[in-house]
Amino acid sequence: MHNSNMIAAFYGKDETAGQRDGAIIPASYDTVETEYWRIRKGVALTDYSHYGKFKFEGDGALEFINSISFADALRIPINRMMPSYILKEDGSVFCEAMIGNYGDAYFVLTEGVEPEKILDLLREEIEKRALATRITDQTQTQALIGIDGPYAWELLKSFMGSSIIGTRYLEIIRGEHLDGMLFDLYRAGKTGEYGYVLKVESELALDFWKKLLDLGQDFDLRPAGYQALDLCRMENRFANMHYEAGSANNILELNTRVMVSRDKGDYIGRAAVEEKLENGIERRLIGLVLENDDDGALTPIQSGTGVYCDGDKIGEIANSGFSFSLKRSIALAFLDVDFAYAGLDYRLEDGKGERGARTVSAPFIFNQSLRIRPQEDSYFNAT
Amino acid sequence: MKPDLREKIEQRKDVLSSIKEELIDRLQLEYSVDDIDDDTFLFGGGLSLDSIDAMDIIIGLQSRFGVLLPDGEIASMRTINTLADFVQAES
Numbered sequence: 001m002h003n004s005n006m007i008a009a010f011y012g013k014d015e016t017a018g019q020r021d022g023a024i025i026p027a028s029y030d031t032v033e034t035e036y037w038r039i040r041k042g043v044a045l046t047d048y049s050h051y052g053k054f055k056f057e058g059d060g061a062l063e064f065i066n067s068i069s070f071a072d073a074l075r076i077p078i079n080r081m082m083p084s085y086i087l088k089e090d091g092s093v094f095c096e097a098m099i100g101n102y103g104d105a106y107f108v109l110t111e112g113v114e115p116e117k118i119l120d121l122l123r124e125e126i127e128k129r130a131l132a133t134r135i136t137d138q139t140q141t142q143a144l145i146g147i148d149g150p151y152a153w154e155l156l157k158s159f160m161g162s163s164i165i166g167t168r169y170l171e172i173i174r175g176e177h178l179d180g181m182l183f184d185l186y187r188a189g190k191t192g193e194y195g196y197v198l199k200v201e202s203e204l205a206l207d208f209w210k211k212l213l214d215l216g217q218d219f220d221l222r223p224a225g226y227q228a229l230d231l232c233r234m235e236n237r238f239a240n241m242h243y244e245a246g247s248a249n250n251i252l253e254l255n256t257r258v259m260v261s262r263d264k265g266d267y268i269g270r271a272a273v274e275e276k277l278e279n280g281i282e283r284r285l286i287g288l289v290l291e292n293d294d295d296g297a298l299t300p301i302q303s304g305t306g307v308y309c310d311g312d313k314i315g316e317i318a319n320s321g322f323s324f325s326l327k328r329s330i331a332l333a334f335l336d337v338d339f340a341y342a343g344l345d346y347r348l349e350d351g352k353g354e355r356g357a358r359t360v361s362a363p364f365i366f367n368q369s370l371r372i373r374p375q376e377d378s379y380f381n382a383t
Numbered sequence: 384m385k386p387d388l389r390e391k392i393e394q395r396k397d398v399l400s401s402i403k404e405e406l407i408d409r410l411q412l413e414y415s416v417d418d419i420d421d422d423t424f425l426f427g428g429g430l431s432l433d434s435i436d437a438m439d440i441i442i443g444l445q446s447r448f449g450v451l452l453p454d455g456e457i458a459s460m461r462t463i464n465t466l467a468d469f470v471q472a473e474s
Contacts, residue, residue, distance in 0.1 A: 083428060169427045237422065255420035258429060286422070310385060341395045341421070342464050343471075344388065361464030362422040370457055 006206040007047045007143070011223075020050035020226060020242070022114035028225035035228035036324050039148050039191050040368060042379065043155050044224035045212055046146030048197060049205075052095075052115030053138040054122065056106040060131030065106050067129055068122070068268055069097060070251055072261035076101040081170040081188055084259070086110070086121070091250040091272025094121070096241050098188060100172055109197075112241025115139040125268070143205035145198045145212070148224070148232075150369040151379035152194040155212075155219050156185075165374040167196075181208050191229065192236030192367040219379050231321045234332065237287065237362040243303065243319035244285055244332045252276045253334060254285050255362075283315060284340040287364055290329040290348070291356040300329070305350040307333050307357070314339045314346065325365045331357065398448075398467045405443040406463075410436050421464045429462070440466070448474060 008017070008024050018027030025047050028035060038044040056065055065073045071084035081100040088094045095112040110118050119137050126133060147155060156164045159178055164185075167173060173185040181204045189195010200208045213221055230240060239245040239254050248254050250272060260273065290301070301320040306313050315335035323330045331348075339346075342361045347354055384392075403416045412430065423429045425440070432440075437460060441452045444466065450473040452459060459469035 237424075255422045257418050257420045258414065258423055260418075284420075309388070338384070338392070341392050342468065343395065344391065361468050362424070362462050366458045 006202070007049065007145075007209050010206055010209070016225065018226060021052070021111065022116070023050035025049050026223070026225040027227045029223045032225075032227045032231065033324050035222075035224035036231055038220075038222055039193060039224055039228060039232050040325065041150065041382075043147060043149035043151050043216060043219045043221050044228075045209070045216070045221055046148060046224055046226075046229060047209075048144035048146050050111070051139075051144050052108075052110035052113075052118045053142045053144070053199075054108045054110070054115075054118070055136040055138055056108065056133050057104070057136070058131075058133040060133040061106050063265075064126060064129065064131045064133040065099060065108065066264055066267060067131075068125055069099060070256070070267065070269065070273070071099075071259040072264040073099050073101070073106065074264065075261070078103040079172040079174070081172060081186055083170075083188075085245075085251055085256075086118070087251055087267070087269025087273070089269055089272065091252075091269045091276065093241065093245050093248055093251055093254075094118075094268075096239070096245065098186075100186065102172070102174070109144070112246060141202050143200055143202045143208075145200065145205065145209060146189065146195065146229075147198065147212070148189045148191045148193055148195040148229075150193050150367070150372050151219060151382070152189075152196055153374055154379050155216050155221065156196060157374075158215060160185075178208065179211050181211070183208070190236070190238040191232035192238075192363060192365070193232070193369040194372070231323070234319055234321055234330065235323055235325065235364040236367070237332075237364070239285075240319065244334075247303075247318050248285070248334070249283070250276050250281055252281050253283055281337060283334040284337050285318065285332055286335055286340045286342070287360045287362055288317075288331045288333055288346075288348075288357040289323075289326065289360050289364070290331070291345075291358060301331050301348060301355075302350055305348050307335060308347045308349055309339055309344075317348065323364060330364050335359075395467065395471070398470050399463060401447060402444075402463055402466050402470065405447045406430075406440065409439050409443045419463060421467070422462050424462050425460060425466075444470065450474060 016028045069084045076082045084097045086094045086097050095110045098109040100107040167187045171187050183198045183200040186197040305317040307315040315333050317331050317333050320331035342359050344359045403419050425432050448470050459465050
């Protein structure tokens, strides 16, 4: 168990505490619904202390990262990030990896596995490949704090200035200060709303967190735990290692075909990916919305529930939740590729009962952030 | 698979394939139809298109399917699948 997290300690270990990738972080601070609407309508603060954080330097850094990354890190411009995965040899997912190009170094944020296990893998691979790269594990020394919501940009604007408005998705802003505390900013949220991740020295994390809460008072800023974030993430179809991504047999089942680079050289799991590119995958992830679901919030669907068509099993549920925006239960299921198309009606059966569900296009919802024009809109005149 | 379900799926596949072909041709994407999953996002991640491309998508849908995606109808312009939803609803 690692826990460099002063933020979790600040809130204490109560019934809302959860565990992610070996770290203790709050599952929720309030009701999930309250936190959900903060993310969907206002601004919320998030503790990402469970992420692994690794810095790669040296002439062989890019080549090494490409030898462990599913997506091609060569495509990342300086001061930009790229979502990727580290695979297992069988083509399933070992962990998520958000790769950042700092020009003179690469920075990789990981989720889904304890950082210690990722470090073991990195050391093993670096020894095997004998590349000139140096890895620094910053998991304990750096903290990550998320700011998500349609008005997240406005809170940041209050201390970073108007330039934050022009920050593009997956862009990195380096060397910013808040009350003398140095931080880097990544525009890399996973809720579908404006989302930013701020990287700060761990020893400053609690002061930084408190300062943000102080600055955010006028925005009704409150923290949100990982349960509300997971729900937002599913609604916007960002793959989640703790659910569907962790149960994929092959990365291509997660609709990741455009991430494949067939000429980037060898990487972990490549043979399994190439085999599926040649012969096709058997199942694919697709969204489902339940029908006649007035009491959906009370009767959640369990992962592993079977999906049936005319009595034949065609797949199973990999993630589910209650969408407060849709007022319906939603789910992600791996379906036989012949059946994995939007607009089709199937049945869910789990031994206790049967429910109807319709396959739907990604994403599940329309995000308020898409309607926001930062030059004109404000949290303070939102209706 | 029952014939009516098969027909519905075949119709969907035809629309999805046509949309992908149109986007690849019009936006000169370095992908083949098989490279693009139906739930691939158009902007941000996924195909990483931009606002200029959005105009070309509107023109492409009108040209190929005879449907007009109204200005500001961004809910339909999220993924290949949401474009297909729009085309099938309007055709």
